[in-house]
Amino acid sequence: MKVSPIANSEVKCYHCGEECKELNLKIDNKNFCCQGCKLVYEVLAENDLCNYYEQEEFPGENQKFKNSRTNRFDYLKDDGIQNQLLDFKSDLESHVSFYIPQIHCASCIWLLENLIQIHSGVINSRVDFIKKKVQIKFDHHKITLKELVSLLSTIGYEPKISLSDKGGEQNLSYDRKLISQLAVAGFCFGNMMLFSLPEYFSETQLLGEGFRDLFNYLNVILSLPVVFYSASSYYQSAWNSVKQRKINMDVPIVLGILALFLYSLWEIFISGNAGFMDSLGGLLFFLLLGKLYQQKTFANLEFDRDYKSYFPMAVTKLNKDKEEVIPISKLEVGDVILIRNEELIPADSILLSENANIDYSFVTGEEIPVPKQKREVIYAGGRQFGNPIILTIQKSPSQGYLTDLWNSECFEKEKNGLLEPLANKVSGIFTWAVLSIAFIAFTFWSFQDLSLAVKSFTSVLIVACPCALAMSTPFTLGNTLRIFGKGKFYLKNASVVEKLAQVDTIVFDKTGTLTSPAHAQIEFIGEELTEQTKSILKSLVSKSSHPLSNRINYFLGDVNLEKISEFKELKGEGVQANFHGEQIKLGSKEFTGSHLFPTIEDGNLVFLSISGQDLGYFYIKSGLRESAPNMIQQLGHEYELHLLSGDHSHEQVSLREKLGQVLKFNFNQSPSDKLQYLKSLNNKGKHTLMVGDGLNDAGALKESEVGIAVTEQVSHFSPASDAILDASVIYKIPAFLSFAKANRNIIKMSFLLSFAYNIIGLSLAVQGFLSPVICAILMPLSSISVVVFTTISTNFIAMRKGLIKLNQN
Amino acid sequence: MEVIFLLIGVSLILAGTFLYLFFKAMKDGQFDDDYTPSVRILFNSQQKKEKKDQPTKPKSYE
Numbered sequence: 001m002k003v004s005p006i007a008n009s010e011v012k013c014y015h016c017g018e019e020c021k022e023l024n025l026k027i028d029n030k031n032f033c034c035q036g037c038k039l040v041y042e043v044l045a046e047n048d049l050c051n052y053y054e055q056e057e058f059p060g061e062n063q064k065f066k067n068s069r070t071n072r073f074d075y076l077k078d079d080g081i082q083n084q085l086l087d088f089k090s091d092l093e094s095h096v097s098f099y100i101p102q103i104h105c106a107s108c109i110w111l112l113e114n115l116i117q118i119h120s121g122v123i124n125s126r127v128d129f130i131k132k133k134v135q136i137k138f139d140h141h142k143i144t145l146k147e148l149v150s151l152l153s154t155i156g157y158e159p160k161i162s163l164s165d166k167g168g169e170q171n172l173s174y175d176r177k178l179i180s181q182l183a184v185a186g187f188c189f190g191n192m193m194l195f196s197l198p199e200y201f202s203e204t205q206l207l208g209e210g211f212r213d214l215f216n217y218l219n220v221i222l223s224l225p226v227v228f229y230s231a232s233s234y235y236q237s238a239w240n241s242v243k244q245r246k247i248n249m250d251v252p253i254v255l256g257i258l259a260l261f262l263y264s265l266w267e268i269f270i271s272g273n274a275g276f277m278d279s280l281g282g283l284l285f286f287l288l289l290g291k292l293y294q295q296k297t298f299a300n301l302e303f304d305r306d307y308k309s310y311f312p313m314a315v316t317k318l319n320k321d322k323e324e325v326i327p328i329s330k331l332e333v334g335d336v337i338l339i340r341n342e343e344l345i346p347a348d349s350i351l352l353s354e355n356a357n358i359d360y361s362f363v364t365g366e367e368i369p370v371p372k373q374k375r376e377v378i379y380a381g382g383r384q385f386g387n388p389i390i391l392t393i394q395k396s397p398s399q400g401y402l403t404d405l406w407n408s409e410c411f412e413k414e415k416n417g418l419l420e421p422l423a424n425k426v427s428g429i430f431t432w433a434v435l436s437i438a439f440i441a442f443t444f445w446s447f448q449d450l451s452l453a454v455k456s457f458t459s460v461l462i463v464a465c466p467c468a469l470a471m472s473t474p475f476t477l478g479n480t481l482r483i484f485g486k487g488k489f490y491l492k493n494a495s496v497v498e499k500l501a502q503v504d505t506i507v508f509d510k511t512g513t514l515t516s517p518a519h520a521q522i523e524f525i526g527e528e529l530t531e532q533t534k535s536i537l538k539s540l541v542s543k544s545s546h547p548l549s550n551r552i553n554y555f556l557g558d559v560n561l562e563k564i565s566e567f568k569e570l571k572g573e574g575v576q577a578n579f580h581g582e583q584i585k586l587g588s589k590e591f592t593g594s595h596l597f598p599t600i601e602d603g604n605l606v607f608l609s610i611s612g613q614d615l616g617y618f619y620i621k622s623g624l625r626e627s628a629p630n631m632i633q634q635l636g637h638e639y640e641l642h643l644l645s646g647d648h649s650h651e652q653v654s655l656r657e658k659l660g661q662v663l664k665f666n667f668n669q670s671p672s673d674k675l676q677y678l679k680s681l682n683n684k685g686k687h688t689l690m691v692g693d694g695l696n697d698a699g700a701l702k703e704s705e706v707g708i709a710v711t712e713q714v715s716h717f718s719p720a721s722d723a724i725l726d727a728s729v730i731y732k733i734p735a736f737l738s739f740a741k742a743n744r745n746i747i748k749m750s751f752l753l754s755f756a757y758n759i760i761g762l763s764l765a766v767q768g769f770l771s772p773v774i775c776a777i778l779m780p781l782s783s784i785s786v787v788v789f790t791t792i793s794t795n796f797i798a799m800r801k802g803l804i805k806l807n808q809n
Numbered sequence: 810m811e812v813i814f815l816l817i818g819v820s821l822i823l824a825g826t827f828l829y830l831f832f833k834a835m836k837d838g839q840f841d842d843d844y845t846p847s848v849r850i851l852f853n854s855q856q857k858k859e860k861k862d863q864p865t866k867p868k869s870y871e
Contacts, residue, residue, distance in 0.1 A: 113849070129842070129848065
C-alpha cells in the first residue's frame, strides 16, 4: 500500500490524506490541509501520541467541516442526561460507552485506547471495532463528561450521542444464555456418550454389573442439567404456544424430550436397562447448535430504531437573547430556539428568520435543500443549511408531523399474525399424527401385553421426535440469511425469509429507491457552453460541497480547471467567482438576477450568469437507477406492482415510459397516506412487500408484511424495517425473492427426508423393537443428513441464481 | 479394574473445570468482540523515546 512519492506529486495532508489545495499549513515538515487537521496533530504531538500515524497511512478524518462551536456540549452538564448516558457511576469513577462512527482503522483503535496519555482523568478505554464503540472509564473528579466529549471531538472522534443511547450493555452480539445452554448440553452429551459406549459393545459384561449401574446413574445425573437447564427455552415456547391453542415446532420437541427422559428413568431405575440418555443429550446439543447458527447473523445492524435515535440530544434555546443549551426533553411549545448550519430541527416549528434552506433528505430521501420563507412551518427532521435560523416551537418533539407516525397503531403490534411459518403448520399435523400412531400402537399391544404396549407407546414418541424436522428449518434459513448477507441484503431474522417467499404484491417508494440522486439527469438549456466556460464552471463547482454543485461537476465531465479568484459560496443562494475581471454567478434565479422564465415545474434549476448576462440554466432531474426498468419488468411477470411517491405527478409520463405499464402509480402521498395504502392492500388479503427509504416510509415499511429499507450506507441510517438492502444491489431483488421461494421448497424436501427416517424408526417402534443402539444411530444420522442436505442445496441454488460465486471459499 | 472409578472421577472433574473456565471466559466478555483484539495485539508497546519537537518520520511515507 506504499504510495511512491514520484507518482504522487501533489501535497497530501499528513492527517487525513486529502490534497492540500487551498491551504497548506506546515509544521514539523508536515503538510496539513486545514486548521482542524493541524490542531489534531498538535494535540497528539504534544502528548507523544504520534505513533497514531504509524499504524496506518493517513488515519485521520478530514476536519474542514468540523463544527467548532464551543458550547454545543453544554447539555452534558445536565444531571438527567448524564444519568442516561453513564453505564456506571461510583464515588471514584464513571463508565460511559460512546458510538463513534469515525472509527475505521487500526490507528483509531490505538489512539482511543491511549486516551490516558492525553488526559490523566481517563482511567481506561477500550474499543469495539465492529460496533464502532468505545467504552471509557474515567475519574469524574478530574474530567467531566462534557470535557471528555470535547476532548474526543478535538482529536477528531466526536461521539454520536442520541436519546435512545440508554443502558450500554443490552445489545450483545449474541445470546449469552443460548451459548451457556449449548455448552452445558455439549459437555453432558460428550460424557454421556463415553459412559454409553460400553453398553453398545456389550463391554459392560466384561467390566461387571457394578460398572453398568454406575454408568447408568452417571448418565442420569448428567442428563439433569440438559433437561432442566439446556432445554428450558423449549418448554417456555411450547407452553406459550399451547396456551394460545396453537402447536408450534417446539411442542413435538418437548413431547420427545419428556418421553425420552421419563422412559429412560423408568428403564434405568425399574428395569435396570441402559435408557436413552445419550440420545437425549445429543438431541439437545444439535437442536441448540441449529438455533445458534440461525441467530448468529447481523447483530450489529439495528432494525428497530425509532425517530428518537436520529434526533439531537440538546438544542440552543434563546432566553431574552441569552443562549442556553437545554436537553430536548425540556423543550416546550412556544420556546424560541436557534438552529445552526447542519443542525437538525427537533420539533415542528415556525420560522422567525427571513429565510431558511431546509434539507429533508433525512425524511424524504431527496437531498436538495428546500428554501423556506419567514412564517412557514418547518417539520421536525429537516436540517438547516446556511446561516443560523431562529424558530419557535409549535409542537413538542414527541407530537410532530413525523413522530405522529410512530403513534400509529401499526407500531404497537407485532406483525407476525398473518403468516404462519411453514414449520409450525407441519409440526401441528406432525404432532397429531405421532400421537395417534402412538395411541393406536398402545391399544393394539395392550390386548396382548401391557408392558409391551407402554414400551411401543413411548418408543413411538421417542423415535418420532422431530429432531430432523426441527433442524431443517434453522439450518436452511440460517444459511439463507448468510447468503443474503453476502449479497448485501440483511434480514432481521429468519422468519422474514418465509414471508418473502409468500409475497405477491410489491410497493416501491420512488425517491431514493427507484430513483437515485447519483443518477440525476442534467441538461443545460441556453447558449451552448464553450470549453472555456465549462472549465471555469468546473473550477467553480468543484470548490462547493452543495449537492447540486456535485451534480453539475459530474455533468461537466473531464475538463481542465481554470484559475479563478474571489470564490465565494453563499449558502442557499449560489456560488460566485472572478475570472479575468468577469464575475461568474451560478445559483438561484434571484442570486444571478436571471430574466429567464423556464416553464419546467419539476426538478431543480441552477442559473448561470457572467457579468450580469444570462447564459442559461442547468435543469436537474432526479434520475432512475439504471437497473430499475429491467427489475420492474422482471418482477412484473409474477407480482402486482405499485409505486408511491411523495412528489407531484409531473414525472408520471416519463416514468411510465421507462418503467412500463405494469406499475400502478400514486403521487402526492404523505407518510400516513403511504401507511393507509399498505393497510388497504393488506385488508384485501394481499401479501405485501414494501421497498422504501427514509423516515417518511417508516409507517408503510412497518405496516407491510415485509418492509425492506434501501440505504446507501448500511451501517448508517435505516428506519424500522424487516430487512436492509444496500442500494447498489437493488437490481438483485428478483433474485432474492426467487431464492426465498426456492428455500421453501428446500424446507419441504428436507421435511420429506426426515419423514422417511421417521417411517423407518416408527415401523420399528410400533413393534416394540427399539433398542438404545438403534436410537443412538438413527437420531444423529437423520439430523446430520438433513443438515447436510439443506446446506448443500441452498448453496447450490444460490450459485445457480448468481447470488454466490463458486470461488468464494 | 477399580482404577476406572478413579479415572471416571478425574475425567469428570477435568471436563467440569473446562466447562467452568468456558463460562468464566464468557462472563468476562471474551466472545463479545472477536475482531478488535486481533488488531490490538499488533500495536507496539509504548515507546517514550520520541522527542516532542521532532517525532520520527513514519515509515509509510518513504
